[in-house]
Amino acid sequence: MKKMMKLSLVAAITLTATCASADTLADAFANSTVKGEIKSQYFQKEKEFGANAKSSIWTNGGNLSLTTGSFYGLKAGVTFQTGHVASIDDDAANYNGDMDASGSVMSEAYLAYTLANTTVKAGRQYISTPLVAGSGSRMFKQSFEGIVLVNTDLPNTTLVAAYVDKFQGRTDGNGNAPEFEQVQDGAYTVYAKNTSIENLELQAQYAQIKTLVDNDIKAIYVEADYNLDNITLAGQVYSTDDGSTTNSDGALYGIKAVGNIAGITATAAYTTSDDEADVVYGLGDGADYSFTASPINGGNYSKDTDSYLVGLGYKFDMGLGLDASYTNWDTNGGTSTSETNVTASYAFNKNLSSKIMYSTYDNDTSLTGYDYRSRVYVSYKF
Numbered sequence: 265m266k267k268m269m270k271l272s273l274v275a276a277i278t279l280t281a282t283c284a285s286a287d288t289l290a291d292a293f294a295n296s297t298v299k300g301e302i303k304s305q306y307f308q309k310e311k312e313f314g315a316n317a318k319s320s321i322w323t324n325g326g327n328l329s330l331t332t333g334s335f336y337g338l339k340a341g342v343t344f345q346t347g348h349v350a351s352i353d354d355d356a357a358n359y360n361g362d363m364d365a366s367g368s369v370m371s372e373a374y375l376a377y378t379l380a381n382t383t384v385k386a387g388r389q390y391i392s393t394p395l396v397a398g399s400g401s402r403m404f405k406q407s408f409e410g411i412v413l414v415n416t417d418l419p420n421t422t423l424v425a426a427y428v429d430k431f432q433g434r435t436d437g438n439g440n441a442p443e444f445e446q447v448q449d450g451a452y453t454v455y456a457k458n459t460s461i462e463n464l465e466l467q468a469q470y471a472q473i474k475t476l477v478d479n480d481i482k483a484i485y486v487e488a489d490y491n492l493d494n495i496t497l498a499g500q501v502y503s504t505d506d507g508s509t510t511n512s513d514g515a516l517y518g519i520k521a522v523g524n525i526a527g528i529t530a531t532a533a534y535t536t537s538d539d540e541a542d543v544v545y546g547l548g549d550g551a552d553y554s555f556t557a558s559p560i561n562g563g564n565y566s567k568d569t570d571s572y573l574v575g576l577g578y579k580f581d582m583g584l585g586l587d588a589s590y591t592n593w594d595t596n597g598g599t600s601t602s603e604t605n606v607t608a609s610y611a612f613n614k615n616l617s618s619k620i621m622y623s624t625y626d627n628d629t630s631l632t633g634y635d636y637r638s639r640v641y642v643s644y645k646f
Contacts, residue, residue: 288335295333299646302326305403306640309358316356321363323349323403329372337379341389343372347403347441362402362434367441371407371432381416388432388444393424393455394485395471397550399434404442406548407432424455431548449474451547463491471546479507483544485553495523500535500555502565504544514541514567518555531575531589539568558591558603560623560637569595583611601627618642 308320325347332340346368354364374387388409390398398406410428428451430444453471466488473481482505489498502516518535533555537543543565545551554563556571564571575589585608592602605623612618618641625635 292333292335292339297331297333298329300326300328301643301645303403303641303643305363305642307359307363308638310636312634312636319354319356319358321349321352321354321359323347323363323365325403327371327405334378337377339376339378341372341374341376342370343390345369345371345404345441349439360435360437360439364439365404365435365441366439369404369432369441369443371405382413383415384411384413386411391426391428391548392550393426393453393469394467394487394553395455395469395483395546395551396426396428396451396453397546397548398432399549399552401549402434404432404434406434406442406550407444408548409444418458420458420460422455422457425453426455427452428547434549447473447547449476465489465491473547475507479509481505481507481544483546485546487553494525495521497521498555500553502543502545504541506541506544508541511541514538514543514565516543516554516565520555527578529575529577531573531577533573535563535569535571537565537567537569542567556591556593558623559587559589559605559607559621560639561591561603561625564593564595564601566593566595569593585609599627601625615646616642616644 303326304322304324306320306322309318311317325345327343327345329343330341348366349364352359352364370388372388372390374385374389376383376385388407389412390405391408391412392398396408398408400406408428409430410426412424412426415423429447431447432444433442435442451471451473453469455469456467458466467486469485471483475481484503485500487498487500489496498520500518502514504514505512506514514537516535516537518533520531520533523530535554535556545554545563545565549562552562554565554571556573557563558573571591571593573589573591575587577585577587579585587607589605590602591605592600594600603623603625605621607619607621609619610617621639623637625637
Protein backbone atom coordinates (compact mmCIF):
# COMPACT_ATOMS: atom_id res chain seq x y z
CA MET A 265 0.00 0.00 0.00
CA LYS A 266 2.83 2.41 0.85
CA LYS A 267 4.52 1.66 -2.45
CA MET A 268 1.25 2.32 -4.29
CA MET A 269 0.92 5.71 -2.56
CA LYS A 270 4.47 6.66 -3.53
CA LEU A 271 3.84 5.58 -7.10
CA SER A 272 0.69 7.69 -7.29
CA LEU A 273 2.66 10.77 -6.22
CA VAL A 274 5.45 9.99 -8.67
CA ALA A 275 2.89 9.53 -11.43
CA ALA A 276 1.33 12.89 -10.67
CA ILE A 277 4.73 14.58 -10.80
CA THR A 278 5.61 12.74 -14.01
CA LEU A 279 2.32 13.76 -15.59
CA THR A 280 3.07 17.39 -14.77
CA ALA A 281 6.62 17.21 -16.08
CA THR A 282 5.67 15.70 -19.46
CA CYS A 283 2.75 17.94 -20.33
CA ALA A 284 4.96 20.30 -22.36
CA SER A 285 6.15 17.54 -24.71
CA ALA A 286 2.82 15.88 -25.53
CA ASP A 287 0.02 17.77 -27.24
CA THR A 288 -2.74 15.61 -25.77
CA LEU A 289 -1.39 16.02 -22.27
CA ALA A 290 -0.95 19.72 -22.96
CA ASP A 291 -4.64 19.90 -23.82
CA ALA A 292 -5.48 18.21 -20.55
CA PHE A 293 -3.48 20.78 -18.65
CA ALA A 294 -4.92 23.62 -20.71
CA ASN A 295 -8.31 22.52 -19.39
CA SER A 296 -7.11 22.49 -15.79
CA THR A 297 -9.09 24.26 -13.11
CA VAL A 298 -7.49 26.27 -10.33
CA LYS A 299 -9.29 27.32 -7.18
CA GLY A 300 -8.22 28.54 -3.81
CA GLU A 301 -9.05 30.34 -0.61
CA ILE A 302 -7.49 33.02 1.56
CA LYS A 303 -8.78 32.92 5.11
CA SER A 304 -8.38 34.29 8.60
CA GLN A 305 -9.63 32.71 11.83
CA TYR A 306 -9.79 33.97 15.41
CA PHE A 307 -10.74 31.70 18.33
CA GLN A 308 -11.21 32.70 21.95
CA LYS A 309 -12.18 30.75 25.06
CA GLU A 310 -12.83 32.15 28.53
CA LYS A 311 -13.70 30.31 31.75
CA GLU A 312 -15.67 31.91 34.55
CA PHE A 313 -13.26 30.63 37.22
CA GLY A 314 -9.87 28.97 37.49
CA ALA A 315 -6.29 29.46 36.35
CA ASN A 316 -5.48 30.28 32.72
CA ALA A 317 -9.06 31.44 32.39
CA LYS A 318 -8.68 33.08 28.99
CA SER A 319 -6.98 31.92 25.82
CA SER A 320 -7.04 33.07 22.21
CA ILE A 321 -5.38 32.48 18.85
CA TRP A 322 -5.42 34.25 15.49
CA THR A 323 -4.26 32.42 12.36
CA ASN A 324 -4.07 33.32 8.66
CA GLY A 325 -3.52 31.16 5.62
CA GLY A 326 -5.32 29.45 2.78
CA ASN A 327 -5.22 26.75 0.17
CA LEU A 328 -4.63 26.34 -3.56
CA SER A 329 -5.89 23.45 -5.69
CA LEU A 330 -5.20 22.42 -9.28
CA THR A 331 -7.14 19.70 -11.11
CA THR A 332 -6.19 18.76 -14.67
CA GLY A 333 -8.63 18.14 -17.46
CA SER A 334 -9.36 14.58 -18.50
CA PHE A 335 -6.79 12.63 -20.53
CA TYR A 336 -8.62 9.48 -21.70
CA GLY A 337 -10.40 9.38 -18.36
CA LEU A 338 -7.30 10.17 -16.31
CA LYS A 339 -7.07 13.25 -14.09
CA ALA A 340 -4.54 14.48 -11.55
CA GLY A 341 -5.07 16.83 -8.65
CA VAL A 342 -3.02 18.57 -6.01
CA THR A 343 -3.91 20.85 -3.09
CA PHE A 344 -1.53 22.83 -0.91
CA GLN A 345 -2.55 24.27 2.45
CA THR A 346 -0.70 26.84 4.49
CA GLY A 347 -1.33 28.47 7.86
CA HIS A 348 0.54 30.90 10.08
CA VAL A 349 -0.20 31.94 13.65
CA ALA A 350 -0.32 35.74 13.90
CA SER A 351 -0.84 35.86 17.66
CA ILE A 352 -1.52 33.42 20.48
CA ASP A 353 -2.28 33.64 24.20
CA ASP A 354 -2.77 30.06 25.27
CA ASP A 355 -1.12 29.10 28.56
CA ALA A 356 -3.67 26.30 28.97
CA ALA A 357 -2.65 24.78 25.61
CA ASN A 358 -6.26 24.70 24.43
CA TYR A 359 -5.30 25.03 20.77
CA ASN A 360 -2.33 22.67 20.48
CA GLY A 361 -4.35 20.01 18.70
CA ASP A 362 -6.48 22.06 16.34
CA MET A 363 -5.31 25.65 15.68
CA ASP A 364 -1.67 26.20 16.73
CA ALA A 365 0.01 25.32 13.43
CA SER A 366 2.41 27.31 11.28
CA GLY A 367 3.67 25.81 8.04
CA SER A 368 2.50 24.20 4.82
CA VAL A 369 1.44 20.75 3.68
CA MET A 370 0.45 19.06 0.42
CA SER A 371 -2.94 17.71 1.51
CA GLU A 372 -4.02 16.35 -1.87
CA ALA A 373 -1.92 14.62 -4.51
CA TYR A 374 -3.91 12.04 -6.43
CA LEU A 375 -4.57 10.34 -9.72
CA ALA A 376 -8.19 9.65 -10.67
CA TYR A 377 -9.40 7.43 -13.51
CA THR A 378 -12.99 7.34 -14.74
CA LEU A 379 -14.44 4.61 -16.94
CA ALA A 380 -18.17 4.84 -17.68
CA ASN A 381 -19.83 5.30 -14.27
CA THR A 382 -16.88 4.23 -12.13
CA THR A 383 -14.11 6.45 -10.77
CA VAL A 384 -11.09 5.30 -8.79
CA LYS A 385 -8.92 7.87 -7.01
CA ALA A 386 -5.57 7.00 -5.43
CA GLY A 387 -3.33 9.15 -3.26
CA ARG A 388 -3.86 11.99 -0.82
CA GLN A 389 -7.42 13.28 -0.95
CA TYR A 390 -10.35 14.77 0.93
CA ILE A 391 -13.09 12.29 1.87
CA SER A 392 -16.60 13.08 3.10
CA THR A 393 -18.84 10.19 4.21
CA PRO A 394 -20.71 9.69 7.51
CA LEU A 395 -18.04 7.42 9.04
CA VAL A 396 -14.90 8.66 7.26
CA ALA A 397 -14.67 12.43 6.84
CA GLY A 398 -12.18 15.22 7.32
CA SER A 399 -13.22 18.45 9.04
CA GLY A 400 -12.64 21.82 7.39
CA SER A 401 -13.61 24.02 10.35
CA ARG A 402 -9.99 24.91 11.22
CA MET A 403 -7.17 26.46 9.21
CA PHE A 404 -5.98 23.05 7.95
CA LYS A 405 -8.65 20.79 6.48
CA GLN A 406 -8.17 17.14 7.42
CA SER A 407 -7.18 14.73 4.66
CA PHE A 408 -6.57 11.02 4.01
CA GLU A 409 -4.20 8.89 1.98
CA GLY A 410 -5.66 5.84 0.29
CA ILE A 411 -7.86 4.54 -2.54
CA VAL A 412 -11.51 5.48 -3.11
CA LEU A 413 -13.78 3.83 -5.68
CA VAL A 414 -17.14 5.41 -6.61
CA ASN A 415 -19.75 3.74 -8.80
CA THR A 416 -23.14 5.06 -10.00
CA ASP A 417 -24.25 2.22 -12.33
CA LEU A 418 -27.38 1.49 -10.30
CA PRO A 419 -30.18 4.03 -10.84
CA ASN A 420 -30.33 6.75 -8.18
CA THR A 421 -27.58 4.98 -6.24
CA THR A 422 -24.04 5.94 -5.27
CA LEU A 423 -21.71 3.17 -4.06
CA VAL A 424 -18.35 3.88 -2.44
CA ALA A 425 -15.57 1.56 -1.34
CA ALA A 426 -12.41 2.95 0.23
CA TYR A 427 -9.20 1.98 1.99
CA VAL A 428 -7.10 4.54 3.88
CA ASP A 429 -3.85 4.01 5.72
CA LYS A 430 -2.82 7.57 6.61
CA PHE A 431 -4.55 10.61 8.06
CA GLN A 432 -3.61 14.29 8.21
CA GLY A 433 -5.07 16.13 11.18
CA ARG A 434 -5.18 19.83 12.05
CA THR A 435 -1.74 20.31 13.66
CA ASP A 436 1.24 18.18 14.62
CA GLY A 437 0.68 19.06 18.28
CA ASN A 438 3.92 21.09 18.44
CA GLY A 439 3.00 24.32 16.66
CA ASN A 440 3.65 23.05 13.12
CA ALA A 441 1.59 22.10 10.09
CA PRO A 442 0.01 18.63 10.31
CA GLU A 443 1.70 15.58 8.87
CA PHE A 444 0.24 12.40 7.41
CA GLU A 445 0.37 9.70 10.07
CA GLN A 446 -0.43 5.99 10.02
CA VAL A 447 -4.02 4.96 10.79
CA GLN A 448 -3.37 1.91 12.99
CA ASP A 449 -3.00 -0.96 10.48
CA GLY A 450 -5.30 0.72 7.95
CA ALA A 451 -9.05 1.21 7.67
CA TYR A 452 -11.62 0.34 5.06
CA THR A 453 -15.24 1.28 4.46
CA VAL A 454 -18.19 0.70 2.14
CA TYR A 455 -20.96 3.26 1.72
CA ALA A 456 -24.24 3.44 -0.21
CA LYS A 457 -26.72 6.24 -0.85
CA ASN A 458 -30.05 5.69 -2.62
CA THR A 459 -32.78 8.12 -3.71
CA SER A 460 -34.98 5.72 -5.71
CA ILE A 461 -38.07 6.45 -3.62
CA GLU A 462 -39.43 9.94 -4.21
CA ASN A 463 -38.54 12.39 -1.42
CA LEU A 464 -36.63 9.68 0.49
CA GLU A 465 -32.84 9.52 0.84
CA LEU A 466 -31.26 6.43 2.40
CA GLN A 467 -27.64 6.14 3.54
CA ALA A 468 -25.77 3.18 4.98
CA GLN A 469 -22.08 2.70 5.79
CA TYR A 470 -19.75 0.17 7.37
CA ALA A 471 -16.22 1.04 8.53
CA GLN A 472 -13.51 -1.02 10.18
CA ILE A 473 -10.17 0.15 11.58
CA LYS A 474 -7.55 -2.60 11.66
CA THR A 475 -5.74 -2.10 14.95
CA LEU A 476 -2.19 -3.25 15.66
CA VAL A 477 -3.41 -5.62 18.40
CA ASP A 478 -6.13 -7.33 16.33
CA ASN A 479 -9.03 -5.82 18.33
CA ASP A 480 -10.57 -4.13 15.31
CA ILE A 481 -12.84 -1.11 15.72
CA LYS A 482 -16.10 -1.47 13.78
CA ALA A 483 -18.95 0.91 13.06
CA ILE A 484 -22.24 0.83 11.16
CA TYR A 485 -24.21 3.98 10.29
CA VAL A 486 -27.71 4.17 8.82
CA GLU A 487 -29.74 7.30 8.05
CA ALA A 488 -33.08 7.97 6.38
CA ASP A 489 -34.31 11.45 5.39
CA TYR A 490 -37.86 12.04 4.13
CA ASN A 491 -38.88 15.37 2.63
CA LEU A 492 -42.53 16.23 3.20
CA ASP A 493 -43.34 19.61 1.63
CA ASN A 494 -41.49 22.14 3.84
CA ILE A 495 -40.53 19.61 6.52
CA THR A 496 -37.75 17.01 6.50
CA LEU A 497 -37.98 14.11 8.93
CA ALA A 498 -34.88 12.02 9.59
CA GLY A 499 -33.68 9.09 11.65
CA GLN A 500 -30.18 7.76 12.32
CA VAL A 501 -28.57 4.73 13.96
CA TYR A 502 -24.97 4.12 15.02
CA SER A 503 -23.98 0.57 15.97
CA THR A 504 -20.34 0.23 17.00
CA ASP A 505 -17.76 -2.09 18.52
CA ASP A 506 -14.84 -0.26 20.12
CA GLY A 507 -12.57 -3.33 20.05
CA SER A 508 -12.31 -3.83 23.79
CA THR A 509 -12.68 -7.31 25.25
CA THR A 510 -15.71 -6.48 27.44
CA ASN A 511 -18.65 -4.08 27.10
CA SER A 512 -17.55 -3.12 23.60
CA ASP A 513 -20.87 -2.67 21.80
CA GLY A 514 -22.29 0.85 21.70
CA ALA A 515 -25.38 2.24 19.97
CA LEU A 516 -26.88 5.67 19.35
CA TYR A 517 -30.34 6.41 17.94
CA GLY A 518 -31.52 9.79 16.70
CA ILE A 519 -34.53 11.56 15.21
CA LYS A 520 -34.71 15.03 13.69
CA ALA A 521 -37.27 17.38 12.14
CA VAL A 522 -36.32 20.43 10.08
CA GLY A 523 -38.97 22.83 8.81
CA ASN A 524 -38.86 25.98 6.69
CA ILE A 525 -41.73 28.45 6.90
CA ALA A 526 -41.57 32.00 5.50
CA GLY A 527 -37.78 31.81 5.35
CA ILE A 528 -37.40 30.69 8.98
CA THR A 529 -35.69 27.34 9.49
CA ALA A 530 -36.59 25.48 12.68
CA THR A 531 -34.77 22.34 13.88
CA ALA A 532 -35.57 19.89 16.65
CA ALA A 533 -33.51 16.75 17.29
CA TYR A 534 -33.14 14.03 19.92
CA THR A 535 -30.54 11.29 20.35
CA THR A 536 -30.04 8.57 22.95
CA SER A 537 -27.25 6.04 23.51
CA ASP A 538 -27.32 2.74 25.36
CA ASP A 539 -25.49 2.11 28.64
CA GLU A 540 -22.92 -0.50 27.58
CA ALA A 541 -20.13 1.37 25.75
CA ASP A 542 -19.30 4.71 24.16
CA VAL A 543 -20.14 5.05 20.48
CA VAL A 544 -17.31 5.19 17.91
CA TYR A 545 -18.47 8.00 15.64
CA GLY A 546 -15.97 7.52 12.82
CA LEU A 547 -12.55 8.45 11.45
CA GLY A 548 -11.83 12.18 11.18
CA ASP A 549 -13.54 15.06 12.96
CA GLY A 550 -15.86 15.57 9.98
CA ALA A 551 -17.52 12.24 10.83
CA ASP A 552 -19.42 13.91 13.68
CA TYR A 553 -22.92 13.23 12.27
CA SER A 554 -24.99 13.11 15.45
CA PHE A 555 -28.28 14.95 14.98
CA THR A 556 -27.66 16.74 18.29
CA ALA A 557 -24.12 17.89 17.47
CA SER A 558 -23.80 21.51 18.60
CA PRO A 559 -22.12 24.18 16.43
CA ILE A 560 -18.88 24.38 18.47
CA ASN A 561 -18.65 21.37 20.80
CA GLY A 562 -20.06 18.85 18.35
CA GLY A 563 -21.80 15.64 19.37
CA ASN A 564 -21.68 13.62 22.58
CA TYR A 565 -21.12 9.89 21.97
CA SER A 566 -20.73 8.79 25.58
CA LYS A 567 -22.75 5.81 26.75
CA ASP A 568 -26.04 6.32 28.57
CA THR A 569 -26.58 9.84 27.21
CA ASP A 570 -29.82 11.57 26.23
CA SER A 571 -29.45 14.70 24.11
CA TYR A 572 -31.69 17.23 22.44
CA LEU A 573 -31.19 20.23 20.20
CA VAL A 574 -33.52 23.06 19.16
CA GLY A 575 -32.58 25.77 16.70
CA LEU A 576 -33.88 28.66 14.61
CA GLY A 577 -32.34 30.31 11.57
CA TYR A 578 -33.16 33.03 9.08
CA LYS A 579 -31.49 34.14 5.84
CA PHE A 580 -31.98 37.76 4.81
CA ASP A 581 -31.95 38.87 1.16
CA MET A 582 -28.94 41.12 1.79
CA GLY A 583 -26.65 38.13 2.43
CA LEU A 584 -27.01 38.13 6.21
CA GLY A 585 -27.83 34.95 8.09
CA LEU A 586 -28.69 34.51 11.76
CA ASP A 587 -28.85 31.20 13.62
CA ALA A 588 -29.44 30.31 17.26
CA SER A 589 -29.47 26.91 18.94
CA TYR A 590 -29.57 25.24 22.34
CA THR A 591 -28.15 21.76 22.91
CA ASN A 592 -28.33 19.71 26.10
CA TRP A 593 -26.66 16.42 27.00
CA ASP A 594 -27.59 14.34 30.07
CA THR A 595 -25.06 11.57 30.74
CA ASN A 596 -25.25 8.68 33.21
CA GLY A 597 -28.40 10.05 34.78
CA GLY A 598 -26.65 12.94 36.52
CA THR A 599 -24.13 14.95 34.51
CA SER A 600 -25.86 17.65 32.47
CA THR A 601 -24.04 19.90 30.00
CA SER A 602 -25.37 22.38 27.47
CA GLU A 603 -24.32 24.77 24.73
CA THR A 604 -26.17 27.92 23.73
CA ASN A 605 -24.96 29.26 20.40
CA VAL A 606 -25.60 32.34 18.26
CA THR A 607 -24.07 32.53 14.77
CA ALA A 608 -24.15 35.45 12.35
CA SER A 609 -22.91 35.06 8.78
CA TYR A 610 -22.58 37.60 6.00
CA ALA A 611 -21.69 37.16 2.34
CA PHE A 612 -20.26 40.39 0.91
CA ASN A 613 -20.29 38.83 -2.56
CA LYS A 614 -19.85 35.38 -4.14
CA ASN A 615 -16.18 35.31 -3.11
CA LEU A 616 -15.92 37.08 0.25
CA SER A 617 -17.80 35.88 3.33
CA SER A 618 -17.57 36.06 7.11
CA LYS A 619 -19.02 34.28 10.13
CA ILE A 620 -19.09 35.05 13.85
CA MET A 621 -19.97 32.36 16.40
CA TYR A 622 -20.54 32.82 20.13
CA SER A 623 -21.37 30.05 22.58
CA THR A 624 -21.78 29.53 26.29
CA TYR A 625 -20.99 26.05 27.55
CA ASP A 626 -22.38 25.04 30.94
CA ASN A 627 -21.59 21.98 33.02
CA ASP A 628 -23.91 22.05 36.03
CA THR A 629 -21.74 19.64 38.03
CA SER A 630 -18.50 21.56 37.49
CA LEU A 631 -16.94 24.08 39.88
CA THR A 632 -15.47 26.06 36.99
CA GLY A 633 -18.77 27.63 35.93
CA TYR A 634 -19.43 28.70 32.36
CA ASP A 635 -17.16 28.59 29.35
CA TYR A 636 -17.55 31.40 26.83
CA ARG A 637 -16.32 30.56 23.36
CA SER A 638 -16.20 32.75 20.28
CA ARG A 639 -14.93 32.28 16.74
CA VAL A 640 -14.52 34.64 13.79
CA TYR A 641 -14.05 33.36 10.23
CA VAL A 642 -13.24 35.46 7.16
CA SER A 643 -12.89 33.72 3.81
CA TYR A 644 -12.14 34.81 0.26
CA LYS A 645 -12.59 32.05 -2.32
CA PHE A 646 -11.47 32.26 -5.93
